[in-house]
Amino acid sequence: MKPKKLVSALVVLAVVVIVFFMLGPLYIVNEGEQAVVIRFGEIVGVTTEAGLHFKTPVLDNVVRYPQRILAWDGEAQRIPTAEQQFIWVDTTARWRIIDPARFYASVTTVQSAYGRLDELIDSTVRNVITANRLSEAVRNSNVINEIVRDPAGALTDAELEDADGTEELQRLLEVDVRQPSISRGRQTLADQMLRESRPSMGQFGIELIDVVVRQIRYSEDLTESVYDRMVSERNREAQALRSDGEGQRLRILGQLENERARIISGAEEQADRVRGTADAEAARIYSTAYLQDPNFFAFYRSVQSYRETMPRFRKTLTTDMDYFRFLYSETGN
Structure with a gap:
């Protein structure tokens, strides 16, 4: 009888163990993951180490989150600068979950976290861009002003020797290519965006690693004004060249007319001299002929x-x- 009881007990124990494991007392956390154990809506455990872990069957629920660095890509925003010039700003950021329990309590899902990042980072980007000039947002340094360029429409030495009124023409053709100097630059603004956004992330269990201004482009109205300015500069240069060309044409025509008058005057003088000589010679011949017969x-x-x-x-x-x-x-x- 005892052996039968032993076998029965072993069978019951095996069934209990099988049922226990079927209810899921174990869970696996993969490399690059972290987990929060929830029991009746309350956090009862946090796991950040990869491996096999235990939980209370049926009662506990495991929520997994990525432990790796995640990317946030914001929508491009049309933002006015300090000069009220509208530009499109496209930003990106890197972030990660450093407090799974707080993350679960505040936003619960990664998708919800992206929504909070949209609100916080986009708002900070708008505030920083609005407070700074356009040149601060699009450039990182003043090296553009250190580049030596030939001024647009500059004349060569040979043209300067031949041209008339070149100082005035050169003044009209000169275009100021120097850009406004910056004191901060795009990278500094990105660092400011990070500093202003980072304190708000702690309440969500998130660490914001960096914020990068990926692209800045002119809005349609600003692009149109830039094109209009370029066209205006080219028209001014063209008008200066036409005016100088007209002045040179009149100068050359005046020189030609003076040369023509000089040549005609010399020719007429020479013709009068030849005619006078011929008339005197004819008169002499006539006189000689008359005296002979x-x-x-x-x-x-x-x-x-x-x-x-x-x-x-x-x-x-x-x-x-x-x-x-x-x-x-x-x-x-």
Whole structure:
């Protein structure tokens, strides 16, 4: 009888053990996880070590949370700067759960924690950006002002030697490329966002590791104003070049006109001189010819005159005059 009782007791014990383990007295915490043990809505235990752990079957519930670093990606916000210039700011952050019990009591789920991070970090980002100038938000240093650049529209040495009124043109073409100096910069603003956001995270059992401004871009209205300013600068340079070109055109035309007048005056002077010389030579030849044979000279001159005038006569009524005396006699008698 005793062996039967022993067997029965062992069977009952085995059934109890099997039922006990079926009810789940054990739970596993994986590497990179942490767990909170809940009994009737109350936290009765926190496990941060990986491995196999015990709990009260049926009564206890295990809630697991990641122990690794998590990423938060906020929505891009349209925020005004201190100059009331709107920009889109896109931020990201890294965080982790350092107090699982407090985390469960305050937000319970990771998804709810993201909602709280949205509220707190977005609000801090807006406050920090609004309190600073645009240049502080988009730059980290003043190195841009240390870069040596040729001014837009600058003239070469050869052009400076040939151009007229170059000082005025150079003044019109000069564009101030220096940017406003910054005293803080984007990284400093990100550090300020972290400092102002971090104290509020302790109540949720969260540690905020860092906040990074991932991207800043101009809003549509600010982009339009930047383009308009660029167009205005280019138009001003174009107008300066056109004005200088028109001045040079008038200068060159004036030089050409003066050169033309000088050449014509010299040519006319030379022509008058040649004509005077030719007339004097002709008069000398005529005088010499007349002195050698006055009758032949008179005959020759009269024939030349006939050749020039008679083809223009429409009618001749009489030739009985002294002018036509050589028509009838070579001596004119």
